[in-house]
Amino acid sequence: MKPKISDVAKVAGVSPTTVSRVLNNRGYIGEETRKKVNDAMKHLNYFPNDVARSLFxxxxxxxxxxxxxxxxxxxxxxxxxxxxxxxxxxxxxxxxxxxxxxxxxxxxxxxxxxxxxxxxxxxxxxxxxxxxxxxxxxxxxxxxxxxxxxxxxxxDNYDGGRQATQLLINKGCRNIIHINGPSYLETPANLRRKAYEDVMKENQLTPITYETAGDNQAVIQQLFDENPLVDSIFASDDLIASAVIREAKLRKRNIPSDFKVIGYDGTETTRLLLPELSTIQQPIxxxxxxxxxxxxxxxxxxxxxxxxxxxxxxxxxxxxxx
Amino acid sequence: MKPKISDVAKVAGVSPTTVSRVLNNRGYIGEETRKKVNDAMKHLNYFPNDVARSLFxxxxxxxxxxxxxxxxxxxxxxxxxxxxxxxxxxxxxxxxxxxxxxxxxxxxxxxxxxxxxxxxxxxxxxxxxxxxxxxxxxxxxxxxxxxxxxxxxxxDNYDGGRQATQLLINKGCRNIIHINGPSYLETPANLRRKAYEDVMKENQLTPITYETAGDNQAVIQQLFDENPLVDSIFASDDLIASAVIREAKLRKRNIPSDFKVIGYDGTETTRLLLPELSTIQQPIxxxxxxxxxxxxxxxxxxxxxxxxxxxxxxxxxxxxxx
DNA sequence: TTTCATATGTCAACCGGATGACATATAATT
DNA sequence: AATTATATGTCATCCGGTTGACATATGAAA
Incomplete structure (x- = not known):
């Protein structure tokens, strides 16, 4: 059976209240008593029961x-x-x-x-x-x-979206497409898309957004098929960006000269596994x-x-x- | 104040014991009583206190x-x-x-x-x-x-290590080097290294192992510098493998024709971010x-x-x- | 009519620890 | 000698829920 305060008290030769006083540092406690109690706790391998404590x-x-x-x-x-x-x-x-x-x-x-x-x-x-x-x-x-x-x-999802889009534009891209995950979530991340749309319009470009639903690859293929002129993609996270890179390579697009990709998140893991990916890093x-x-x-x-x-x-x- | 069993009992017009009986499905409970109790719980937004329950x-x-x-x-x-x-x-x-x-x-x-x-x-x-x-x-x-x-x-770390090493040998590699993380941990993962060494020896090849300590990149550079003839690397995890690929590319090694890499773990994330990496997948x-x-x-x-x-x-x- | 399964209530004890009230004792101050 | 800070003990109560013992009541089956 696990020892309880009263067991510690017995071994230390003090009262349960004194043990509790030592544990919680309340009231007056003598140095020797404190030591006796601590020794007893060590000896019994006593751990206070936080369930009981929490209850009280x-x-x-x-x-x-x-x-x-x-x-x-x-x-x-x-x-x-x-x-x-x-x-x-x-x-x-x-x-x-x-x-x-x-x-x-x-x-x-x-x-x-x-x-x-x-x-x-x-x-x-x-x-x-x-x-x-x-x-x-x-x-x-x-x-x-x-x-x-x-x-x-x-x-700052909005700013992140703006920076990503603006970077692609600065690099000379015109047919920039955005891909994001399911948007049924009420998330500030939707601002990434909004920022993309805003920046595109400010530059007299037409925003086009695709949405993945579990299977990234299918949507990405569709995107390439439907938009042969696409020259860059802003993906709403790095995993999608990675899938885009893969598909672009399969289609013999040359990155970054001929085709550009930027992702989002910039986790440690992505930085390690895919350091070549440009991305917007969140301050996790x-x-x-x-x-x-x-x-x-x-x-x-x-x-x-x-x-x-x-x-x-x-x-x-x-x-x-x- | 959070409602307790006695509050539920009051609202339902029954005794606390009866509420507890409903909660734990013990003893005899009439259908209407059960309903009254459940209604009262919903009405009060009652949640049983698992801390108290756990204590008992x-x-x-x-x-x-x-x-x-x-x-x-x-x-x-x-x-x-x-x-x-x-x-x-x-x-x-x-x-x-x-x-x-x-x-x-x-x-x-x-x-x-x-x-x-x-x-x-x-x-x-x-x-x-x-x-x-x-x-x-x-x-x-x-x-x-x-x-x-x-x-x-x-x-099966040993088998994984064998498979990885054997694959490289089958593909014609001879200067195969192993890299693993800190080995001060008492881990079955050390068997990967053991398997590598065994397979190498069985094939009259000399095993060479490098060990990373936090900074992968430095060790990998050293590895390449010290072993210009290295033709492949078996890394003890995918993150290290990724760093190896990076360094190999910097050194203009052509993968896989001229240089081969195999990793270990095969997590979902690695499969998404670095699908081109050959690896030993653990059944997580x-x-x-x-x-x-x-x-x-x-x-x-x-x-x-x-x-x-x-x-x-x-x-x-x-x-x-x- | 008796027995019994069903249904509910009352009451007390318990889980392990925290805490306040109160008593007691020693040593140090005033 | 009186006061006070220090040190410890005893005792009861509480936290919220569980459980066993026991009482009581009803309707159905034997």
Whole structure:
């Protein structure tokens, strides 16, 4: 059986209250007593039961983290930073991979509430899921609008979209096409597309957008077939950009002289696996930091309604595909 | 204030015990009563407090998951599957990114014990960390030997190493060099290197191994400088393989005619970003599945000491770099 | 009519730890 | 000698839910 406070007390020859005092550093404790208690804890291999503690203090130091999947390099890296920063502040992460499925998302939210998490960070959100609006529970969205009352942190998607498009234009491209993932998500990432359209129009060019739905390759082939004159593509993430490069090579397009590609995200993994890809890099660490800052403030009820939307700057990485 | 069982009881006009009976489906419950209780729960937006529940039943349905970082595509994908399968079985994941640091690993282990996790899955392990040997707590290792008493699940690293090396030999290579990450980890992955050495010797070839330490690029440059005749490289993971490809291109080596590269892991992300890379693909989903199977069995004390080491088959993916 | 399965309530104990109230004792200050 | 800061103990209560024991009531089957 796991030792409890009373077992420690017995071994140390003190009262359970004294042990609790040592553990929580409350009231007066003598140096020798503190030592006796600590020795007893070591001897018994005692670990305080945080479940019991949480029940009493009504705080778990748990943060629920809901994203589509850790498998995606962007989310993987973001979650890494979130976990790291949270850990340094004494918070722990309950991980949820919603896979973009409404029912999973909903059941994760129930689970998190049952587990009495102190707050939720979510970057997954399907239109149908209204359950994020929980009056008693702090929530922060990353790159997703969850509700009017929930703060969002994202990078400057509009500026990123402008920079990417402008770069292609500066390099002499005229038949620039944009590809993005499913747009049914209420996401600030849609601003990338908006920026693309704006910049194109400002330059008297016609914006054309394709949308992938799971199978990138099919859409990309269709894009090339339907637009033989396309001279460049702005992809809304690096994975799509990579697929574009592949298809362009199959079609004997010469990159970057004859055909240019720019992606979006600039994760560590992409930088390692596909360093030649030009891309718009999101400040992932900073997004994680800001998200946690805001969440912790909400948890501590230092409400700060000035921060309903936080937008962090992106960085253009020009490499060999533009 | 969050509603509790007694609040639900009041609204439903029944006793707290009856509510608990409905929640746990115990004893006799009338259909109308069940409905009244469920309606009351919906009306109050009641969620059972799993912290209180866990305290009493002495089970949290929490699994601690300790890996170096979700940012790495292999771990990201593995953790995704672990979380997924665990969720389908009613278990939740407490995420820990140890970053290969002993002190972090140790403090995570303490944290997990305080949180009364039902079990731990760990793929991080520094030699100095003996704390995994916790008599009362089920632990399963993934691709890492944690202790004599802890089951390990891995893919067939030796066979993978053999296949990779053999492929290069079959393609006519003779000056094959192996690169792997830091080998101070007690990992079955060292078998990849062992297999490489064995196959080389069987073919009267001299094995040469380089080891990276954080900075891949420097080691790779050194490798090329010191071995001008090198005609192929077997890298112990895809990220290193990618760096090798890059350096080879800089040195005007023609892949695959003049120079060949094979990697290891074959994650989704690598397949998307670098599909041309030949690699040994690990069965990540199956590793996750088997790991959880074993862990859950241990948790339920269906001890199965026949499974101290589980080895799953790998798959050679031959693409364009060999 | 008796027995029994069904249905619900009351009550108390328990899970492990936190905390406030209060008692007691020693040593240091005033 | 009186006061006070320090140190520790005892005891009861609470956190929210679970569970076993026991009482009670109804309708159906034996």
């Amino acid at each position: 203090i009504k705080k778990t130091f748990l943060i629920g983290v809901v994203f589509p999947t850790t498998s995606n390099p962007f989310y993987g890296q973001l979650i890494f930073h979130i976990e790291n920063i949270a850990a340094s502040l004494g918070y722990k992460i309950l991980l949820c991979n919603s896979q973009g499925q409404e029912d999973k998302e909903r059941s994760y939210l129930r689970m998190l509430q049952r587990n009495q998490v102190d707050g939720i960070i979510a970057g997954a959100h399907n239109r149908g899921v209204k359950e994020y609006d929980i009056p008693t529970l702090p929530v922060v969205g990353v790159d997703r609008y969850l509700s009017k009352n929930i703060p969002v942190v994202s990078s 660490r900073e997004i994680a930091q800001k998200t946690i800052d805001i969440l912790i403030k909400e948890i501590n009820e230092e409400e700060n309604h000035s921060e309903m939307e936080t937008i962090l700057p992106v960085r253009l990485i020009e490499s060999e595909t533009t | 039943i002495k089970k949290t349905f929490l699994i601690g998951v300790v890996f170096p970082t979700t940012s790495n595509p292999f771990y990201g994908q593995l953790i995704f599957h672990i979380e997924n399968i665990a969720a389908s079985l009613g278990y939740k994941i407490l995420l820990c990114n140890s970053q290969g640091q002993e002190d972090k690993e140790r403090s995570y282990l303490r944290m997990l014990q305080r949180n009364q996790v039902d079990g731990i899955i760990a793929g991080a392990h520094n030699r100095g960390v003996k704390e995994y040997d916790i008599p009362t707590l089920p632990v399963v290792g993934v691709d890492r030997y944690l202790s004599k008493n802890i089951p390990v699940v891995s893919s 989903r199956e590793i996750a599945q088997k790991t959880i199977d074993i862990l859950i069995k241990e948790i339920n004390e269906e001890e199965n000491h026949s499974e101290m080491e589980t080895i799953l088959p790998v798959r050679l993916i031959e693409s364009e770099t060999t």
